[in-house]
Amino acid sequence: MTVASSSTPRSTPPVAIAAPKAQRRTGTRVGDGRGDGALAAVFVAPAMTGFLVFLLWPTLRGVYLSFTKFNLLTPAKWTGFDNYIRMVNDPIFWDSLRVTVEYVVINIGVQTVVALLIAVLLQRLTQSVWLRSLVLTPYLVSNVVTGIVWLWVLDTQSGIGNEILGALGLGHIPFFNDQHWAIPTIALVNVWRNVGYTALLLFAGLQAIPGDVYEAGRVDGASEWRMFWRISLPLLRPVLAVVLIMTIIGSFQVFDTVAVTTFGGPADASNVLQYYIYGSAFGRFQFGYASAMSVALLVVLSAITVIQYRLTRAGETDLG
Amino acid sequence: MRFHRRLAGALALGLVALTGCAKGGAAGSPPGTVTYWLWDSNQLPAYQACARDFEKRNPGLHVEITQLGWDDYWTKLTASFIAGTQPDVFTDHVEKFGQFADLKVLEPLDELPLTKGISDSSYQPGLGSHWIGQDGHRYGSPKDWDTVALFYNKKMTDAAGISAQEMDNLAWNPQDGGTFEKAIAHLTVDDKGRRGDQPGFDKNHVKVYGLASGGAGDADGQTQWSAFTGSADWTYTDRKLWGTRYNYDSKTFQSAISWYFGLAKKGYLAPFTDYNSQSSQANVQVAAGKAATAFDGAWMISTYHSFNSMDIGTALTPVGPTGKRATMMNGLADSITKHAHNLVGAEKWVDYLASDACQETVGSYAVVFPATPAGTRAAVAAYRKKGIDVTAFTEPVADKKDFTTFTYPITNYAADVYALMHPAMQNIYANSASVSGLDRTNSQINLLLSH
Numbered sequence: 001m002t003v004a005s006s007s008t009p010r011s012t013p014p015v016a017i018a019a020p021k022a023q024r025r026t027g028t029r030v031g032d033g034r035g036d037g038a039l040a041a042v043f044v045a046p047a048m049t050g051f052l053v054f055l056l057w058p059t060l061r062g063v064y065l066s067f068t069k070f071n072l073l074t075p076a077k078w079t080g081f082d083n084y085i086r087m088v089n090d091p092i093f094w095d096s097l098r099v100t101v102e103y104v105v106i107n108i109g110v111q112t113v114v115a116l117l118i119a120v121l122l123q124r125l126t127q128s129v130w131l132r133s134l135v136l137t138p139y140l141v142s143n144v145v146t147g148i149v150w151l152w153v154l155d156t157q158s159g160i161g162n163e164i165l166g167a168l169g170l171g172h173i174p175f176f177n178d179q180h181w182a183i184p185t186i187a188l189v190n191v192w193r194n195v196g197y198t199a200l201l202l203f204a205g206l207q208a209i210p211g212d213v214y215e216a217g218r219v220d221g222a223s224e225w226r227m228f229w230r231i232s233l234p235l236l237r238p239v240l241a242v243v244l245i246m247t248i249i250g251s252f253q254v255f256d257t258v259a260v261t262t263f264g265g266p267a268d269a270s271n272v273l274q275y276y277i278y279g280s281a282f283g284r285f286q287f288g289y290a291s292a293m294s295v296a297l298l299v300v301l302s303a304i305t306v307i308q309y310r311l312t313r314a315g316e317t318d319l320g
Numbered sequence: 321m322r323f324h325r326r327l328a329g330a331l332a333l334g335l336v337a338l339t340g341c342a343k344g345g346a347a348g349s350p351p352g353t354v355t356y357w358l359w360d361s362n363q364l365p366a367y368q369a370c371a372r373d374f375e376k377r378n379p380g381l382h383v384e385i386t387q388l389g390w391d392d393y394w395t396k397l398t399a400s401f402i403a404g405t406q407p408d409v410f411t412d413h414v415e416k417f418g419q420f421a422d423l424k425v426l427e428p429l430d431e432l433p434l435t436k437g438i439s440d441s442s443y444q445p446g447l448g449s450h451w452i453g454q455d456g457h458r459y460g461s462p463k464d465w466d467t468v469a470l471f472y473n474k475k476m477t478d479a480a481g482i483s484a485q486e487m488d489n490l491a492w493n494p495q496d497g498g499t500f501e502k503a504i505a506h507l508t509v510d511d512k513g514r515r516g517d518q519p520g521f522d523k524n525h526v527k528v529y530g531l532a533s534g535g536a537g538d539a540d541g542q543t544q545w546s547a548f549t550g551s552a553d554w555t556y557t558d559r560k561l562w563g564t565r566y567n568y569d570s571k572t573f574q575s576a577i578s579w580y581f582g583l584a585k586k587g588y589l590a591p592f593t594d595y596n597s598q599s600s601q602a603n604v605q606v607a608a609g610k611a612a613t614a615f616d617g618a619w620m621i622s623t624y625h626s627f628n629s630m631d632i633g634t635a636l637t638p639v640g641p642t643g644k645r646a647t648m649m650n651g652l653a654d655s656i657t658k659h660a661h662n663l664v665g666a667e668k669w670v671d672y673l674a675s676d677a678c679q680e681t682v683g684s685y686a687v688v689f690p691a692t693p694a695g696t697r698a699a700v701a702a703y704r705k706k707g708i709d710v711t712a713f714t715e716p717v718a719d720k721k722d723f724t725t726f727t728y729p730i731t732n733y734a735a736d737v738y739a740l741m742h743p744a745m746q747n748i749y750a751n752s753a754s755v756s757g758l759d760r761t762n763s764q765i766n767l768l769l770s771h
Contacts, residue, residue, distance in 0.1 A: 072398075072401075073401060073402070073425060074424070151598055157610050158600065174594075177593040177595065179750065265742075265746050266747075267744075283738075283739065284735045284736055285398075
């Protein structure tokens, strides 16, 4: 089976670099190289300012604060590795990490499968822009509003969702208030909100697969099911890998839904790491310790991203 | 060159815009403005009325009131201290002020010309002393007070054959729950119409709970279990104010807690799963007809009496093993922030808030009991005018013979105490964990306090 050739990311950079060189040589648009540099600085400045002020500096400052005792309103006091030693010995930290991983597994597992299904259906069954837009609708609602709406819908006593379950004879389920239900419920509420966006990213990846590959498959007598496993999924792998990296990072940072529904309860059953960090910082004024936990989260996420990137060969494509 | 000049101009404009952002909030208010924050939306109209009168008396001063829900209030306040956009004056809570005083973000009122004359004797007994920090300075000017009582649905108590007088004379003990447990068992009804004290009662299919859930109560149990532990001769800490050790490891406390949450296992108290601080608080459970009674604070009187076509009664807290009734008596106060943008205006506003003029105005709105006796009288009269009997809330303060009143636990590390007790109490209520687990939690708390 042959597939249409396409430039791999590795072949792209020389092309991208070549174009500006050609422009500089002609000097037709912005004059000499010096003018070019100034204009480039103007264009880069907003993003660079944002990067330095809102990302790099806070990160460096956060790493520094993780080695201090700091209550935000009085000067930080250097304490060396005390916060890290405390973190390693803090059972609540480890429990939060466990709860967070549980959330990520459910959230990403369900979200990826459902998003993939929606993306394939959108690609293979419909051309309707209206339907594609509809899939994205929950993503347009803010996390906080989503959390509150589902809190009301699933309220144990008077939520319409539980009323329906009751009417069906299934009894009332304490979705947000039971230690076993809390994390799966939050994970699925966020699946509801984000699945459309993820599906759209995967859909875009599917659109990039040349049609003649499917045509060849059909000529060979392959079923839709077989084409999904043999064509769509392998050729979607780089996009799927990047989407997974992005969604897993986002999933590890879950906060809003917990903050408006369970407040980390019952009995810390949904005390995800971000919520624990927030509580330590803004509730207990332990910004040094909160910074140490944030650094730990950064390390965990970086490690997961690198491992995932390598395992899924996200930078390579099977196309071509 | 012209390009560089334009670039510089654009950058300057951007910087000005950023500066404008940074100057938002209190710092960006017009001259003469006093910024004031509170969390109770019910009280907003009353304080707006006070502000109008204050502005008439103080030409050139304008009070800008911001109301934020409890859950956002403290986070935003903390953020405002960092950003320098803190309000000049804010409604403070005894649980919080110690930490703010430690962080040096509050003005000692006893050192300011207009507020240094605040005297404990001007307020209901006990309220003033709560706001003295460990350093001996006053950080709050008392503004109101509250106690806890038992709200009940009169139609349900009538149907159960329990009179108002009987509701007012309930007693409890940690062994068999006394007449209180008998009453709420009788008020509990399952989906087949059987009452909690009748044969065949199905505790797994309860239609109406005898007692609404107010959650697990965290470190204070103000509207959950404090009326019981308080009447069992238990105190939160070793000292009335600024205690140095907590007593959650006391067998008296643990037996009261065990009995109280045991009511949920019997089906009389709504289970933890039925409670949610956002969507299903105790008052919502009563309003929805899912619970017959609920312990709640005086600040909720107008809420309970606003339920459509529901006749609500209020009963005194039950008599405990000590032979006395008990309720927490808590009070809020107004604090002035350090580096207030309008310190003189803030002093004048706090001075006015503490005056009989404002206290009586607030009282006339019948939303809270103001801290001064005159303000309290105005509130009682306003409630009476609305046909609401508030004796169950005022009697504990007046009758020291039959009542014990106690304050919120005031200690260092209040936020840490909360962080440790919050999951511990939920674990007992939601997951039926043993109360003996509180021994370990108490040790952790006391270890913190010993530093």
